[in-house]
Amino acid sequence: MKVDFFRHNITSAERKALDKTLRGLFISTGDEVATFETKFANYTAAPYAVGVTSATAGLHLALESLGIGRGDEVITSPMSFIATSNSILHAGATPKFVDVEPDTGNIDVANIEKAITKKTKAIMPVHLYGQLCDMKSISAIAKSAKLRIIEDAAHAVEATRDGIKVGQLSDAAAFSFYATKNMTSGEGGAITVRSKRVRNILRQSRSHGMTKDAASRYQKKFQHYDMKFCGWKYNMSNIQAALLLPQLERVEKNLRLRQKAWDVYLKHLSDVPKIGLPKIVAGSRSALHLFTVWVSPKKRNSILTELESAGIGVAINFRPIHLMSFYRKRFGFRKGDFPVAENIGNKVITLPLYPTLKPGQIKYVCDTLKSLLG
Numbered sequence: 001m002k003v004d005f006f007r008h009n010i011t012s013a014e015r016k017a018l019d020k021t022l023r024g025l026f027i028s029t030g031d032e033v034a035t036f037e038t039k040f041a042n043y044t045a046a047p048y049a050v051g052v053t054s055a056t057a058g059l060h061l062a063l064e065s066l067g068i069g070r071g072d073e074v075i076t077s078p079m080s081f082i083a084t085s086n087s088i089l090h091a092g093a094t095p096k097f098v099d100v101e102p103d104t105g106n107i108d109v110a111n112i113e114k115a116i117t118k119k120t121k122a123i124m125p126v127h128l129y130g131q132l133c134d135m136k137s138i139s140a141i142a143k144s145a146k147l148r149i150i151e152d153a154a155h156a157v158e159a160t161r162d163g164i165k166v167g168q169l170s171d172a173a174a175f176s177f178y179a180t181k182n183m184t185s186g187e188g189g190a191i192t193v194r195s196k197r198v199r200n201i202l203r204q205s206r207s208h209g210m211t212k213d214a215a216s217r218y219q220k221k222f223q224h225y226d227m228k229f230c231g232w233k234y235n236m237s238n239i240q241a242a243l244l245l246p247q248l249e250r251v252e253k254n255l256r257l258r259q260k261a262w263d264v265y266l267k268h269l270s271d272v273p274k275i276g277l278p279k280i281v282a283g284s285r286s287a288l289h290l291f292t293v294w295v296s297p298k299k300r301n302s303i304l305t306e307l308e309s310a311g312i313g314v315a316i317n318f319r320p321i322h323l324m325s326f327y328r329k330r331f332g333f334r335k336g337d338f339p340v341a342e343n344i345g346n347k348v349i350t351l352p353l354y355p356t357l358k359p360g361q362i363k364y365v366c367d368t369l370k371s372l373l374g
């Protein structure tokens, strides 16, 4: 049997929408992007959304638009994809890692206050695998220390916790529409914000700091543009938005389908002594982006290879950022600096999870894994 790590869920609805866009006049940032922004903001209950080319771009622009840069520190998690802390470096600021909770892998709120210095300007929580961090506590800390919050919500479009939606208690949240995400346009991203002023800055900074975007220059009467500040080229295109709009309609349905697959995994794996599972805390509705298991660190790499040999797609989410060569060299990080994140990084394996995954495929993955564990 072959079980791909991920299969996208692009259907005839997306192909139809894409065809319509391609037959239209304008395929870069235009009407479809505006419609997507309105609908995505509605779905996440955010006042505003801005479409960009990736979550990395979104995190970077969010930092820039909030005035965070050179000389500033941003507290974040080492248990994430390198995009999180790279975005802080792109803004010219310094990432300050705080170790994570052993049961969820999310940033450990109990350690945040100790990491705050005079230079700290923001906290960037990462909602690992789709489960929100403890945003109520993070928001309380940020309020008392006058810090901004920028959520790395790359995994977490559908997430809620303690009655709070993703993006609700922060200045900005960045979402990813990368190829393997819950919604995808191959590459893509969005930022939700609560301030109209910040939304307006983001709209300009995703397009070089120009005062008029191409659609308004060419589709309406020609207007000269000015450049007020030096921005970036991070604007979402109508092609990306056309792919995303029908998926947004199905986002809850797809979550239910992943929940079904998740439950089948739990049925097969919950009581296996040699397998650990990250916890979904009470009051949390995870976006169920990645299904991960924990195995013996000594056997992890060989299990990974054996699973691949058995036709099963796997991944590791994540090897902790601070131990990447660049971060070791630049900041002098060493093994043991963030032991909880390191422990997760050594024992984690990500198994296939997507709406079309069949119970028989999940059983095959679980049976193979159990036989490898002995």
Ligand SMILES: Cc1ncc(COP(=O)(O)O)c(C=O)c1O
Pocket: 053, 054, 055, 056, 057, 080, 081, 083, 084, 126, 152, 154, 155, 175, 176, 177, 178, 188, 189
């Ligand atoms: C936690 C996390 N943050 C940020 C990103 C970056 O997303 P993008 O590829 O859209 O820039 C990813 C991508 O996989 C991610 O997993």
